[in-house]
Amino acid sequence: MGKAVKIALAGEGGQGVQSVAQIIAEAANEEGREVLYIPNFGVEQRGGVSVAFLQIGTDPIGSPKFQKADIVVALSDRAVIRTRQYVDEKTTFVYDTSIEGVEEELPKNAGRILGIPAIEISKNELNPRVFNIIIMGAVIKATEVVSENEARAAIEKKLGYKFEKNPELRELNFKAISRGMELVEKAR
Amino acid sequence: MAEKPIQGEKRVFMTGNEVVAWAALAAKAEIMYGYPITPQNEIMHYWTRLAPKFGKRFLQTEDELSAGFTTLGGVLAGRKAFTATAGPGNTLMQEPMSMAEMMRIPSVVIIQQRGGPSTATVIYSQQEVTMTTYGGNGEGLRVVYSTANHQELFDYTIKAFNTAWKYRFPTFVLGDGYQAKMRESLTIYDPEEKGLEFVPTETFLGKAPVNGVKQPVHLRNTYNTEEELYEVITRYMEEYLKVAPEIIEHREFSCEDADIVVVSHGVVSRAAKVAVQELREEGLKIGYFRPVTLRPFPAEELKKVAARAKTLLLVESAFGQMAKLVKDAIFGSTVALENLFKPGVGITSEEIVVRVKEIEKGALAK
């Protein structure tokens, strides 16, 4: 019986964590997989760490939250600290290398730790606004929950109306996915 | 005439709150009364956006007392009216719902449980079981459905209207903050195309004259003597007990030869299902029992299971609220009771597996 892949994505509000999780969720759902996505939510409207919990599998998902993740992606120093509780020896912990002074905070008990320069790539190579799409590429490469094509289709569905007005955006987003996938490939 | 909100059936991927709004539309609910409280706000957000398209109405009231009483008003006017709330709002809802119990008003309320007591968390719990099943100053003459997934949230919100209008007890759909905010897939459909018949509403107040003659009604919830009240309540209770078998729903599997039966409800039952399936694959004799109606509780069904099992493991995100219903239901049984109580916190299948194995070990040690 296939166990669901458990993904935790965390970052500061505005880094696009929930959008990425939702796009991956919809991509996997389109492919007929069992998907359950839930954002964290508390009283503050703004300012806390944004965490997305995503589970993708073949059987109906047991519970909306999980204790330990298969993959954690942390995009800020607060996110690294916040997501340590989801890490055990089976977890792949992905973080952005531009986070200052983060090395001491990384969970030593993680199975694998991958540092990827997503923020840097988005600033210098692509565009800061597709930073979270690079992350999306990284997640799908690390988990293999959906294929690159399925991810492209999901982005097309969500942002297609923007691409109509500005076709370059499509290229940019698709490139961001590929780039994210490459970063994980390299970091392994 | 406004078109139907759902034509045929459609596979969708949405949050639980959105599911509730669509289900109410599918059930032909006409008016929603509501007040903001997390985590059920989006039910109102979706309803207010969709309402004008389908000729539906909405009122945001000044608080939950009003949301409850205005809902009763809408129902008394012969319309399918509903409201939704959570936590402290549910506490306030008890006053209007007591009136619904006394006056047999077929109200429908969706509850998305959050941490309690008081403001606690806006997130999740199963701590409103006691209140939703037996709240107010009455005898719990209510129907409560505890849903575990979005398909059920859709199905049972539609069913709630039929149950309420058929049996005339205030009816509740008991969800929680996780179900409200999570996204998963389900099939939404037009109930009538699936052969589901809607129980017709009845107008209590404001009925038009018939053949030019108006028969006024006088509805009361006050009685003068103890004996009058006793007669009314006894009559209600007899009726409730008589129709309970038609309303009661539960799910169970692998209980026939089970040593330990995991008893849970709502979203926790999903984790229990996975846990029991895994344990069975490992060769352990574990069973699964899930009340779908918490009120009326599937007592006879659970008594049968309790008679065969050695232990019932009661698992809930509360400190024994479902457990109290269980104990009441199986009184006299000698089955051992074990708990996994996590008030306000989600429970995973891994935790249930660990707990079952603990109990097994303890049993072997004896």
Added chain:
Amino acid sequence: MTMIPQMPKSWRLESKPHKFCPGCGHGLVLKALGEAIDELGIQDKVVFGADIGCSLLAWDFFNVDTVQTHHGRTTPVVTGVKRANPDVICIAYMGDGGGYAIGSQHLVNAAARNERITAILVNNCNYAMTGGQMAPTTLPGMKTETTPYGRDVRESGYPTQGPEMVAAITREGSYVARGTVANLKQLKGFLKKALQNQMDGNGFSFVEALSTCPTNWRTNAKDTWAFVEKEMTKFFNVGELKNPAAKEGE
């Protein structure tokens, strides 16, 4: 040299930076209030009640005794404290929902009984913490999560004018004013008078503060100020409605 903002002495440093959204008016109102408490020298005597909504984030804001209550129930809790111990200075801090919707019966009755408390209501025209639903003070035509097509006054009436309502109910000894975060100096003056009115044992003191919510208004900084300064003032007049001290001074 970096400027260190002057924080009121009554502010609690450990809870700063605070949790209100960027651009939220609460921080400004609480600054004016903090300075008022400092200038009146009453920090040790204040009991501060916070409602549920964004105001709940003020629960650890001050170095004063604070109690978080339930939505709309801050007025009665604080009334209960004051009745049991008239020596404390009681502040009931709430939002537009807590005061004019669920808490309206308590506000009306506290005013009618002339309770010697100071109620401060922050008005940002929506239920912000729950995600931006309509509030009693939502402006006509304003889009909120429960008025997605704009507030229709035929359906839900006009924005509640709270200070006017309180002023109509109260008799002598009551202080009633409406200030705005767009004029912090004036707002602080109103808050000081409202607290002084309680200290003098005169009667019910009420200050509404027009405030900002760029998060739910979905406005940038410029438009946020325009809304509170120009739009909200079309329905809510800034100024004092009742001032017992003024009569004496005349």
